[in-house]
Amino acid sequence: MNEAPRDEHPTTTRRGFSRRALLGTGAGALAVGAGLGVAGPPAVAALQDTLGDRAPDDVVDFHGEHQAGIVTPAQDRLCFASLNVLTQDRDELIGLLKDWTAACRRITQGLDVTETGFDGGSEYAPPQDTGEAHDLSAAHLTVTVGFGRSLFQDSSGRDRFGLKSRLPEGLVELPHFPGDKLEDARTGGDLCIQACADDPQVAVHAVHNLIRMGFGVVSTRWMQLGFGRTSSTSTEQATPRNLFGFKDGTANLKAEDASAIQDHVWVTDDSWLRGGTYLVARRIRMILETWDRESLTGQEKIIGRTKGSGAPLSGGEEFTPVDLGMMGSGNQPIVPEDSHVRLAHPDTNDGVQMLRRGYNYADGTDTVGNMDVGLFFIAMVKDPATGFVPIQKKLARQDALSEYLRHTGSGLFAVPPGVSQDAADYLGRPLFEA
């Protein structure tokens, strides 16, 4: 063993301070902790005052015109949950969204869920924070919440919370796509929580605690961990690889391209969803056992890019635009007609683009010993009816890659706009307060 001892959780503590220090349980942190020792829920301003200029650079602001976790540079890890709403009481649902908002304001700063955390409350009550992230910093945590179609009306069309008239146009029932093998237990849901962070423990803690706070009001429908981001959402990020070994998301929308984000991501109509977006989730199993036996040339023709550099088969470097018209031997296009890059290209899709934010997943093996691994696809789109459904129909039918994919889960959620620093604001307020 010749390796040097490593830092503890290098991604999350090397730059930040921990919940522990802030809560004053760490030696020398009493002065900081004292600032949080007031009774009642802290106002946002007080919180920020406490953090002050000590705010570490691994905090993503929860507040803003839009929710964080959309154009935020994609963090490395994901915990995603889809929930059923159990209550029939609109006020209880609103109450939970308010509680979640208060919690998110804290945990996204690396704090415990509530001011008293788990060791400052009554010893006879359950801890208010489950504790597994207590020593960790914010790790760029973002929590993004969305509303499923079934929140607005149940399958028989019944209005559940007086929201039916506010069902957004884009929150359609996704059609069955060719080859779909959707499992009920991985599909749909009334609410979704997307927690992204550099540290998976921080992301899991976020989802775990929001679920816990909703005990009796919501139940978990499905949950998905993602271990490696498969898209860049910023020009500052290198392009990662998916489990087929190819760079993924080279042509993804980037946060820096403000006009494209405006055109393809944010809802701009005058509805309550203005400033929000739609989140499409697809659990796409990748059949590695078959893919891995495909030749290098075969794999590259299916994708339309080289495996090494990620350059399009029409030449150049990774970011060289694909030349769909370039012809090769036998008067066949160099970028094959059924290649993924061609079929997904904006030029063959009426200019449609999405902001992809997916993650690799590995969930063990299936009953016959094949690996249940793949891509948990997430895309943020302005309008699923034009921005997702047509392209997915085409890919499912024509894409040579589809032979190696199996869609096993699916969800579509309307993502409300962001929350302001006003302590009275909460997730989804524009939906509930006309």
Add this chain to the structure above:
Amino acid sequence: MNEAPRDEHPTTTRRGFSRRALLGTGAGALAVGAGLGVAGPPAVAALQDTLGDRAPDDVVDFHGEHQAGIVTPAQDRLCFASLNVLTQDRDELIGLLKDWTAACRRITQGLDVTETGFDGGSEYAPPQDTGEAHDLSAAHLTVTVGFGRSLFQDSSGRDRFGLKSRLPEGLVELPHFPGDKLEDARTGGDLCIQACADDPQVAVHAVHNLIRMGFGVVSTRWMQLGFGRTSSTSTEQATPRNLFGFKDGTANLKAEDASAIQDHVWVTDDSWLRGGTYLVARRIRMILETWDRESLTGQEKIIGRTKGSGAPLSGGEEFTPVDLGMMGSGNQPIVPEDSHVRLAHPDTNDGVQMLRRGYNYADGTDTVGNMDVGLFFIAMVKDPATGFVPIQKKLARQDALSEYLRHTGSGLFAVPPGVSQDAADYLGRPLFEA
């Protein structure tokens, strides 16, 4: 969005160079890449010569008296696989172990599985490396291989590979423990691979490629991802928390305590297993829905430590020795009789200690919507018959914590000693070559 753009994969690329650079596909790396351009499998010496003093500090040496991944400071992420051996041909099995050894020598240095990786081989052949870690550095990757009892004899006692007479004494059939809910599909196996790294993509890549290399020779029985280590194995590491929110592994054996490691981990008899150990794996589901409603005091009495600092209830700081004899009010021991700390303490277990190396896992939800999350327990022990079975029997029967746990998977593997730098050496050689 006020966060600064982040580095790509901060844990793995900030300190290291990537496979890309080494293979000469990165600009300016041609001189380095050229050194790997010779035909045939590279000798270990040549490899090391190529790496030379440029070897980054995130490489753990694969070679040594013992396999790496045992006393190596526990990395943050795990990919574990249990495999069935399909072949009946002893030489084919040995051939695979040789191939694995050659691959591990490379991937633990941040290199592709073979010299030609995926973009240097024949374009008409499947790539030799599946590619998903191509741009990533070694990330402290360790690959540790073990042999299950069923490799030596099948369930009817039949000798499979002429190894029956070499079945190590400690490789017992684990008994049924009270409360076990073991699932066949998560239990047992002929071989195991434990891949640990700071980057999950690197760990998954390792397992994926070893499985791929074994196509037709082995099949995957089960696979488990772990996202956060739950034990420290070095005094240089802070104690992490499990999903119950408690610090876990405070009293774990530490690599620095050489005599304790010698006493409790390494096999020291004169068998082929000398210098090896036994790996006990238990998939322990944690019933968070119940635990999270337990009071702080209740949780602390069950564990026997405070939730905040991890100090024993008998007082002091995290690393203060537990005083099991201290009495409190009502002449009851302060550290309760049924607390986890008391029942697992060496003083109540004939001095038994194990080197724990477990990970948190989160595998979604079960069919009724409860989270399938918990601890993938891994312990390295000198002798399971004395070092694991008795203590687990006791814990399963008496530990107040057991009410919140469900053991759903199990495995026991003999971990052969390490591999030397001799190119002819391979994993398990002492077993096959008497």
